[in-house]
Amino acid sequence: MAKTYSIFGAGAAGLYTAWRLLNGKVRDTGAKAKQLTAGDTLDLIDFGHYAFNDKNKGTREPGARVCTWHYKNDPDNSYLEVGGMRYSYWNGDNDGKAGGHRLVTTVIKKLGLDKYAVPFNESTNPLYYLRTKNMYLNQISSNNPAPYNVDNYGAAASPDTGFNIVENLAVTAHSGPQTRAEWCNFYANGVIKVNMPDGSAFKKGDKLSDIGYWNLMFDQLGTEGFNYTSDGNGYSSNVINWNSAVAFQANNEFTPGTEYKTLTKGYSYMFTALFNAIEDLAKEKGVILNYKHNTRLHSILQVGDKIRYTTASRENPNKKNGVFETDAAWMAMSRAPIEKVAQATRYEDLEGAVDVLNTSKVQLYLESAILQPSYKIGMFFHEPWWADNAKTPPTYPAQINGYEITQDVIEQLRKAGFPEQYLTDIKKNTDIFETPFASTDTFVKAVELAVNQRLTVEQEKQLLLAAHRNTIGPSVTDMPIRQVVYFGDNALNKEAKKVYGLLAAYDDETYASFWKGMELGPNQPRLRPTSEDFQTLDGPREPSKAMIKMLRTQLAAVHFGPQSDYTFVPEPLETRFMDWSLPPFNAGYHAWAAHYDVCDVQQKIRKPSSLNPGQDANIFIVGEAYSNDQAWVEGAYCTAESVLNDFFGIEPLIDDAEYPFICPYVQPEKEKEKKSNKNVEAAEIV
Ligand SMILES: Cc1cc2nc3c(=O)[nH]c(=O)nc-3n(C[C@H](O)[C@H](O)[C@H](O)COP(=O)(O)OP(=O)(O)OC[C@H]3O[C@@H](n4cnc5c(N)ncnc54)[C@H](O)[C@@H]3O)c2cc1C
Numbered sequence: 009m010a011k012t013y014s015i016f017g018a019g020a021a022g023l024y025t026a027w028r029l030l031n032g033k034v035r036d037t038g039a040k041a042k043q044l045t046a047g048d049t050l051d052l053i054d055f056g057h058y059a060f061n062d063k064n065k066g067t068r069e070p071g072a073r074v075c076t077w078h079y080k081n082d083p084d085n086s087y088l089e090v091g092g093m094r095y096s097y098w099n100g101d102n103d104g105k106a107g108g109h110r111l112v113t114t115v116i117k118k119l120g121l122d123k124y125a126v127p128f129n130e131s132t133n134p135l136y137y138l139r140t141k142n143m144y145l146n147q148i149s150s151n152n153p154a155p156y157n158v159d160n161y162g163a164a165a166s167p168d169t170g171f172n173i174v175e176n177l178a179v180t181a182h183s184g185p186q187t188r189a190e191w192c193n194f195y196a197n198g199v200i201k202v203n204m205p206d207g208s209a210f211k212k213g214d215k216l217s218d219i220g221y222w223n224l225m226f227d228q229l230g231t232e233g234f235n236y237t238s239d240g241n242g243y244s245s246n247v248i249n250w251n252s253a254v255a256f257q258a259n260n261e262f263t264p265g266t267e268y269k270t271l272t273k274g275y276s277y278m279f280t281a282l283f284n285a286i287e288d289l290a291k292e293k294g295v296i297l298n299y300k301h302n303t304r305l306h307s308i309l310q311v312g313d314k315i316r317y318t319t320a321s322r323e324n325p326n327k328k329n330g331v332f333e334t335d336a337a338w339m340a341m342s343r344a345p346i347e348k349v350a351q352a353t354r355y356e357d358l359e360g361a362v363d364v365l366n367t368s369k370v371q372l373y374l375e376s377a378i379l380q381p382s383y384k385i386g387m388f389f390h391e392p393w394w395a396d397n398a399k400t401p402p403t404y405p406a407q408i409n410g411y412e413i414t415q416d417v418i419e420q421l422r423k424a425g426f427p428e429q430y431l432t433d434i435k436k437n438t439d440i441f442e443t444p445f446a447s448t449d450t451f452v453k454a455v456e457l458a459v460n461q462r463l464t465v466e467q468e469k470q471l472l473l474a475a476h477r478n479t480i481g482p483s484v485t486d487m488p489i490r491q492v493v494y495f496g497d498n499a500l501n502k503e504a505k506k507v508y509g510l511l512a513a514y515d516d517e518t519y520a521s522f523w524k525g526m527e528l529g530p531n532q533p534r535l536r537p538t539s540e541d542f543q544t545l546d547g548p549r550e551p552s553k554a555m556i557k558m559l560r561t562q563l564a565a566v567h568f569g570p571q572s573d574y575t576f577v578p579e580p581l582e583t584r585f586m587d588w589s590l591p592p593f594n595a596g597y598h599a600w601a602a603h604y605d606v607c608d609v610q611q612k613i614r615k616p617s618s619l620n621p622g623q624d625a626n627i628f629i630v631g632e633a634y635s636n637d638q639a640w641v642e643g644a645y646c647t648a649e650s651v652l653n654d655f656f657g658i659e660p661l662i663d664d665a666e667y668p669f670i671c672p673y674v675q676p677e678k679e680k681e682k683k684s685n686k687n688v689e690a691a692e693i694v
Contacts, residue, residue: 010047010048010049011044011048011049011335011336012048012049012050012051012333012334012335013029013044013048013049013050013051013334013335013336013337013338014050014051014053014315014317014332014334014336014337014338015050015051015052015053015337015338015340016053016054016305016317016337016338016339016340016341017053017054017055017072017338017339017340017341017345017631018052018053018054018056018058018070018072018283018299018301018340019054019071019072019073019074019279019340019341019631019644020071020072020073020074020279020631020632020641020644020645021338021340021341021630021631021632021644021645021647021648022052022054022338022340022341022630022648023052023279023282023283023286024111024282024644024645024648024649025338025340025630025648025651025652026050026052026286026297027282027285027286027289028648028649028652028658028661029044029050029652029656029658030044030050030286030289030290030293030295031285031289032652032656032659032661033658033659034656034657034658034659035657035658035659036657038657039656039657039658040657042656042657043656044293044295045293045294045295046293046294046295047294047295047296048295048296049295049296049298050290050295050296050297050298051298051300051334052286052297052298052299052300053299053300053303053305053319054072054300054302054303055302055303055304055305055322055325055345055542055545055592056068056072056301056302056322056542056544056545057301057302057322057545058070058071058072058279058283058301059280060279060280060283060284061280061283061284061287064283064299064301066301067545067546067547068545068546068547068548069274069276069280069547070276070279070280070283071091071092071275071276071278071279072091072279072593073091073092073544073588073593073596073597073632074089074091074092074093074275074276074278074279074641075089075090075091075276075544075547075548075586076088076089076090076273076274076275076276076277077089077090077386077547077548077584077586078274079388079499079507079509079581079582080582083273083274083500084500084501084504085499085501085504085507086388086495086496086497086498086499086506086507086508086509087274087495087498087499087509088386088388088495088509088510088511089270089274089275089384089495089511090384090386090511090548090584090585090586091384091586091588091596092275092640092641093128093270093275093493094128094268094270094275095109095112095113095116095268095269095270095640095641095642096108096109096112096266096267096268096269096640096642097109097113097125097267097268097269098110098113098114100113102663102665102666102667103666104186104187104188104189104190104666104667105186105187107266108266108267109637109640109641109642110642110662110667111642111645111646111649111661111662111669112278112640112641112642112645114661114662115278115282115645116271116278119278119281119282119285120281121271121277121278121281124271124272124273124277125269125270125271125272126269126270126271126272126414126416127267127268127269127414127442127444127477128268128269128270128480129408129410129412129444129477129479129480129481130268130444130480130481131406131407131408131410131480131481131482131483132145132407132410132444132446133145133146133407133446134407134481134482134483134484135404135405135406135407135481135483135484135566135567136148136154136167136240136483136484137404137483137484137485137486137487137565137566138154138155138156138167138236138239138240138484138485138486139155139156139239139486140155140565140570141154141155142403142404142566142569142570144404144407145166148163148164148165148166149164150164154167154236154240156232156233156235156236157232158229158230158232158233158236159229159230159232159233162229162232162233162236163232163236166240167236167237167239167240167241168237168240168241169237170225170229170233170234170236170237171237171241171259173228173229173233174221174224174225174228174229174256175256175259175260176202177200177201177202177204177224177228178194178198178199178200178201178202178216178256179194179198179256179260185198185257187666188636188666188667188668189666189668189672191257192607192636192668192671192672192674193674194216194253194256194257195217195251195253195254195257195605195606195607195671195674196217196253196605196606196607196608196671196674196675197215197674198215198216198217198253198256199212199213199214199215199216200212200213200214200216208227208228209223209227210224210227215253216251216252216253216256217251217252217253217254217602217603217604217605217606218602218603219252219602220249220250220251220252220602221247221248221249221250221251221252221255221602222234222247222248222249222250223249224252225237225238225247234247239484239485239486240484241484242482242484242490242491242514243491243516244490244515244516244517244518244519245380245382245516245517245596245597245599245639246258246259248378248380248517248599249602250378250599250600250601250602251599251600251601251602251603251604251606252602253606254599254600254606254638255599267442272498272500273500278641300319302321302322302323303319303320303321303322304319304320304321304322304325304592305317305318305319305339305349306318306319306320306325306326306327306328306349306352307328307349307352307353308337308339308349308353308364308365308627309353309358309361309362309364310361310362310364310617310623310625310626310627311333311360311361311362312360314333314334314335315333315334315335315337315625315626315627316331316332316333316361317331317332317333317334317337318330318331318332318352319332322542322545325540328352335626336626336627336628337626337627337628338628338629338630338648338651339627339628339629339630339631340630340631340644340648341592341631342377342593342594342595342598342631342632342633343374343375343377343379343594343595343598343633344379344591344592344593344594344595345591345592345593345594346365346374346629347374348591348592349365350365350366350370350371350374353365353366354366362617362623362625364616364617364620364623364625364627365616365627367619367620369619369620370613370616370619370620373609373612373613373616373619374613375601376600376601376604376606376609376613376634377599377600377601377633377634377638378598378599378600378601379594379595379598380516380517380595380596380597380598380599380639381516381517381520381521381588381589381594381595381596382514382515382516382517382520382588382589382595382596382597383513383514383515383516383519383520383523383524383585383586383587383588383589383596384511384513384514384585384586384588385489385511385512385513385523385551385559385583385584385585385586386509386510386511386512386548386583386584386585386586387509387510387512387559387580387581387582387583388507388508388509388510388580388581388582388583389507389508389509389510389578389580389581390507390508390578390581391508391578392478392494392496392497392508393567393577393578394406394492394494394510394563394567395408395409395478395494395496396409402567402568402576403567403568403569404566404567404568404569405567406481406483406492406494406567407446407481407483408477408478408479408480408481408494409446409476409477409478410444410445410446410476410477410478411444411445411448411451411472411475411476411477412442412443412444412445412475412477413434413440413441413442413443413455413474413475414441414442417474417475418431418434418435420474421470421471421474424470424474426467426470426471427459429459430459430461433458433459433460434455434458434459437458439454439458440454440455440458444477448472451472451475452468452471452472455471478494478496479494479495479496479498480493480494480495481493481494482494482511482514483566483567485562485565485566487562487565487566488513488515488519488522488523488562489512489513489514489515489559489562489563489566490513490514490515490516490519491511491513491514491515492510492511492512492513492514492563493510493511493514494510494511495508495509495510495511496508496509497509510563512559512563512580512583513559513562516596520587520588520589521589523551523555523585523587524587524589526551526552526554526555526558527549527551527552527555527585527587528552529551529552529553529554529555530552530554532552538590538591539591540591541590541591542590542591542592543586543587543590544586544587544588544590544591544592544593545592548584548585548586549584549585549586550583550584551583551584551585555583555585556580556583557574559583560574560575560577560579560580561574563577564576564577596639597632597638597639598632598633598634598638598639599638599639600638605674606671607671607672607673607674608673609634610634610635610636610647610670610671611670611671611672611673613629613634614628614629614630614634614647614650614651614654614655614670615627615628615629615651615655616629628651628655629647630644630647630648630651631643631644631647631648632644632647634647635647635670636668636669636670636671646669646670647669647670649661649669650669650670653669
């Protein structure tokens with residue numbers, strides 16, 4: 009009998025699941041029956057409509073919570089990322105300590121997209137504007153402290169020092185978890201390891217997963233220390249009251265050198281390529297691919313050995329318009345949309361149907377992901393007015409100039425006639441290849457040392473030209489724009505008139521509501537309920553004139569000093585905002601709540617019926633929200649991969665011996681102790 013599998017959500021987790029259902033190898037003959045073969049149907053159903061290809065023009069670029077926005081919506085023009093924007097590159101080393109997003113890097117490689125992968129430059133000396141003071145990181149010192157009254161001269165150091173102070177309660181450079189598996193153990197069992205002062209609300213031995221991170225930071229750093237770290241970090245979502253054990257990992261300074269990358273075609277392009285690969289694979293295998301857009305999963309239940317679900321349309325998303333059956337269903341979506349689907353049947357009397365999502369235990373587990381609102385505003389300009397080489401450079405230019413040799417640079421140098429031996433020497437030298445340099449002198453000297461020769465004047469010119477980077481950043485402020493990210497001219501069409509992109513505001517948590525208040529502008533009543541505003545599915549939206557003026561005022565203060573006139577920042581060519589706190593996502597990303605064993609949740613929420621005694625329904629939850637890599641596409645891919653490995657017998661895409669896709673269930677130390685005490689007692693009785 010032909011089977012049907014249905015995936016709800018064509019974001020990262022949904023597309024990855026479809027791709028792997030079609031290209032995955034099964035472990036054994038037992039799993040073969042679960043594989044999709046000719047004549048079977050694969051439904052891919054999404055509330056939105058993304059511009060995947062000519063047949064699917066859509067309303068915005070693909071990727072759901074990833075969304076590339078090109079100037080004038082022309083893919084040849086410069087672009088900005090108004091959702092997810094980068095990945096942490098994995099060098100292919102299977103060692104447990106190697107960093108990087110292993111599945112995203114692998115997908116990019118397998119789809120042939122490495123040729124578009126480029127470094128995402130993080131500034132080594134960012135510009136800050138905090139409490140009306142402009143300063144670069146390297147200017148903060150005891151003679152010139154940041155304007156915060158922090159204990160123990162804390163304002164004389166980088167704002168991120170606050171993270172290290174808190175981290176030192178349990179983890180140091182030489183002690184504590186090093187690998188992904190060890191961190192999972194830490195989430196379950198990590199405790200405060202040092203004696204705490206009498207005034208502290210916490211004590212040695214307290215379990216970190218049961219402490220809110222804001223509570224702990226405040227306890228350790230005081231009001232001013234907390235505010236300095238919170239303001240200076242840029243991401244308010246990093247310092248909310250989430251699970252301290254997980255926060256230690258996320259804000260960990262001891263993680264070895266992370267190299268971020270992105271795609272020259274925009275991050276959305278990974279999802280365009282995934283969708284096209286899915287269409288090709290389905291055709292090749294004779295699987296019927298049923299892609300339905302603008303269609304919302306309305307409710308889901310188990311009836312007999314089938315999953316019965318209802319759908320609704322984008323125009324009328326609350327009313328069901330169809331009833332269907334499937335053999336297995338993936339809810340490839342985050343907490344808010346899952347809860348809305350559950351609400352459809354919560355108050356119904358259901359005879360003969362199993363309502364998997366509406367039990368107290370499932371609700372408890374769903375609540376373990378805290379929703380984090382986030383907001384991005386992009387602007388395009390005629391000139392990069394923020395740069396030190398602008399026509400009239402600002403008083404505080406963004407610190408984005410630097411050099412980095414990538415494969416693309418090697419190719420350019422080869423074309424320019426660089427000796428082949430030089431290129432070989434540079435490429436094999438890991439201190440140079442794909443390593444960012446802020447200073448011209450240090451960079452040239454390092455290259456000369458690697459090739460063991462002095463460069464000619466012409467070679468030096470070619471090298472500096474090819475390796476020069478002048479984008480990204482960010483600059484950070486305590487004003488509502490929070491982070492400014494400089495995308496610059498990244499158009500694929502190098503011949504066209506140049507246009508320079510700026511992420512004028514990247515903010516989250518309460519700051520999102522600041523901008524929300526300015527979307528409509530004066531004298532404009534709100535005509536649509538927020539619950540029906542699907543801006544995130546439509547695409548980035550034009551703001552009010554008032555919002556643009558406010559943005560220019562704040563950008564002027566960051567780059568020209570306090571009290572600067574807003575006109576110092578030129579009138580943008582185009583401005584658009586993206587409010588990720590709107591439905592269906594209701595959050596840009598998620599964070600684990602305190603008082604949860606996140607390993608246990610990761611294991612069980614994947615198949616929510618496993619939480620309800622006596623139930624066994626083929627309904628799966630995949631995506632970033634309940635992953636080991638929240639706020640990253642990697643998390644979405646990893647949960648999807650784990651479901652396919654553990655419930656469908658598909659072999660892992662990569663060697664997972666040292667890279668558990670989700671945390672294994674870790675026995676809490678207390679249980680272990682109890683068990684061994686019982687064994688001792690039993691031995692004594694015997
Ligand atoms: C501002 C911002 C910055 C970020 N930065 C990065 C970054 O730099 N790098 C990175 O890797 N990640 C980043 N992320 C996170 C990343 O974008 C997400 O982790 C990832 O895209 C989540 O994928 P997902 O498949 O879990 O869910 P989603 O992207 O939420 O996809 C869910 C899909 O389900 C659909 N859907 C919802 N409800 C229904 C329903 N009832 N029926 C049918 N379909 C439905 C939605 O339309 C959507 O297409 C960022 C996110 C934001 C918002």
